Amino acid sequence: MNDINMIKQVAALPGMSIADLKSLWADLHTTEPPPYNRVFLVKRLAYRLQELSLGGLSATTEKRMERIVEEEKLPPQEKKRPPGEKLLPGTQLIREWQGVEHRCTVLNEGFEYQGREFNSLSALANFITGTKWNGNVFFALKKQGDKR
Known part of the structure; x- marks a missing residue:
């Protein structure tokens, strides 16, 4: 056709x-x-x-869909985030903390906040709050207690 x-x-x-x-x-x-x-x-x-x-879906897309289906069968603590779902460089993460809006940018490796680079979101969250935080929880990328 x-x-x-x-x-x-x-x-x-x-x-x-x-x-x-x-x-x-x-x-x-x-x-x-x-x-x-x-x-x-x-x-x-x-x-x-x-x-x-x-033509149909690419082989890569079909494999990814199969992985997602298989992952859904796992208990929550065993689920992993596929590589394609990592934060893309240029993504802005925004969090209000104690009445101040904090905005960081995802880099190829690490994060930028107010002109300073951080290796991890946790290091950035600790810098902002002055206390130990899980960066993914601080920026609401996962819920507290979620093992993923």
Whole structure:
């Protein structure tokens, strides 16, 4: 199927009857159409037509989704944050502490706060508060007591 044909088919979906949508579903899938409403069928069929024409998810995305599904089966203390979910350089973390707004920037390695670099969020949180803090808790990236 070429791109123009796919675009025409996707554009025609909203005007099709439920019976026609279910028939198309049977043509494009190896399963019976689900018993959901028109909007559901149109959206899923549009995706399937694009998938067949343009290709599906990348192997990397499929592997990541599989890891997420497997991780959800683990108890909370065993869950790990995937590498792709680390803070991106340039991200700004903002926290109000004792009536003052504190803003730091994520760097490639470390964090910048008021022109000074810190190796960890905990070191930064300790600098701001003068007491020992978990940096992820201080900047609300995780809840206190969460082992992740």
